[in-house]
Structure formats: C-alpha cells, structure tokens
Amino acid sequence: MDGRAPRGRGQAGYTLAEVIVAVFLISTVFLGVAGAVFTVTKGSATNERIQSIDTALATYSRILRDTDLKGDGTPVMPYRPCTSGGTGGSDAVAAQYEADVLAVTTDSGNPGDSDKWRIPDGMTFEVTEVHSWDPVAKNWTTNCAVPDKGAQRIRYKVVLGVSERHGETVKRYPGPTA
Numbered sequence: 001m002d003g004r005a006p007r008g009r010g011q012a013g014y015t016l017a018e019v020i021v022a023v024f025l026i027s028t029v030f031l032g033v034a035g036a037v038f039t040v041t042k043g044s045a046t047n048e049r050i051q052s053i054d055t056a057l058a059t060y061s062r063i064l065r066d067t068d069l070k071g072d073g074t075p076v077m078p079y080r081p082c083t084s085g086g087t088g089g090s091d092a093v094a095a096q097y098e099a100d101v102l103a104v105t106t107d108s109g110n111p112g113d114s115d116k117w118r119i120p121d122g123m124t125f126e127v128t129e130v131h132s133w134d135p136v137a138k139n140w141t142t143n144c145a146v147p148d149k150g151a152q153r154i155r156y157k158v159v160l161g162v163s164e165r166h167g168e169t170v171k172r173y174p175g176p177t178a
Contacts, residue, residue, distance in 0.1 A: 049163050052120055056158045057167040060125060063101055064154050065169045077104065079152075079173045082132055082144030089144030090130045097154060098127040122160055129155040148173070 014022075063077055080096045082089045105119050119125065131140040133151035140153050150173035157166045 046163070049160050050165075052123070053158050053160050053163055053165045056120070056123060056125070056160075057165055060101060060156060060158065061167055061169040063104055064097060064156070065171055077101075079150075079171060081148035081150075081173065082130075082146055082152075083148075084144065084146060089146065090132075090142075093130045093144060093152070094127040094154075097130065098125070098156075101125060101127070120160065124159045125156065126159075127154060127156045128166075129153075131155075 066077060077100055080093045080100075082093055084092070102125070105125070129142075130144065131142060131153040132145035133139075133149050133153070134141050134145060135149055152171050153168055154171055155166065155168040157164060
C-alpha cells in the first residue's frame with residue numbers, strides 16, 4: 001500500500017433537497033395545467049348551456065308569434081284574446097299560451113313527427129306575463145284589456161340547469177279587432 005486512502009465510488013446523484021424541489025416544481029406546473037383544463041371545460045359547458053337557452057328563446061319566440069308554423073294554413077298557435085279583464089285574465093291567457101307551446105314542443109312519440117321541436121332534457125319553459133296593448137294610452141297594460149285590441153306582449157323564461165334567460169315577443173290578432 002502506498003498510504004493513500006482508497007477512492008470511493010463517484011458521488012453522482014441528487015440530494016434529498018434537490019428531489020423535493022423538483023417534485024414541488026413539477027407538481028405546481030401540473031396543478032396549474034389541470035386547473036386551466038378544468039376552467040376551459042367548465043366554461044365550455046356553460047357556453048353550451050347558454051347557447052341551448054338562446055336557441056330555445058328564438059324558437060319559442062317564433063312558436064308564440066306565428067299562427068301557422070307548418071305553412072299550410074293550419075292554426076298551430078292561435079291568438080288567445082283576453083276574455084276577462086285584470087290580472088286573472090292575463091294569467092289565464094298566459095296559461096293557455098304555455099299549454100299551446102308545450103303541446104307543440106312535446107314529443108308525440110311518433111318518430112315520423114318532424115313538426116315538433118323537442119325540448120332538451122332538463123329545460124323548462126314558462127310564460128310569465130301577457131300584456132295587452134292600449135291604443136288610447138299608447139302603451140302596454142299590466143293586465144288583460146277587454147275588449148281585446150288585438151296585440152299582446154308575451155314574456156317568458158327558459159331555464160336549463162342553473163342558467164335562466166328571459167324573452168318576449170309580440171303577438172297580433174290576424175284579423176280585424178274591436
């Protein structure tokens with residue numbers, strides 16, 4: 001022996017502190033990416049729900065406004081005149097319009113029935129108000145006017161999940177009015 005200490009193996013490798021720092025950095029990056037993916041996914045689902053509601057608003061507006069959806073002269077959505085004044089008359093007309101819309105949009109179970117617009121699962125529709133036009137005051141009344149003057153503003157809402165949107169349309173009597 002020459003008096004020198006034997007050489008040990010090389011000290012290649014990482015210390016515990018370096019490994020902990022590396023794991024922390026990788027975890028932070030991973031959590032940031034996962035959070036971004038979650039946010040984009042949630043935003044996409046919200047946008048899809050709002051887009052479905054907006055489509056429903058436009059469709060319901062057309063259904064309420066049009067008296068001839070099929071184009072063959074068959075009255076699908078007739079004008080519902082106010083037959084009694086006051087809030088009760090307005091509520092009754094709103095209930096009639098709501099029932100009419102649901103009859104048009106409810107699936108009949110017949111696969112060949114393409115005239116129906118199907119409501120997406122979980123979506124609800126409600127007619128909230130019907131106001132009559134007052135030609136003397138030149139404004140919308142909060143109640144049904146008797147005799148009915150042939151124009152109504154119908155307000156409604158569509159709800160899907162936690163999203164709710166409101167719409168309104170004007171419906172006119174197709175014939176002469178009093």
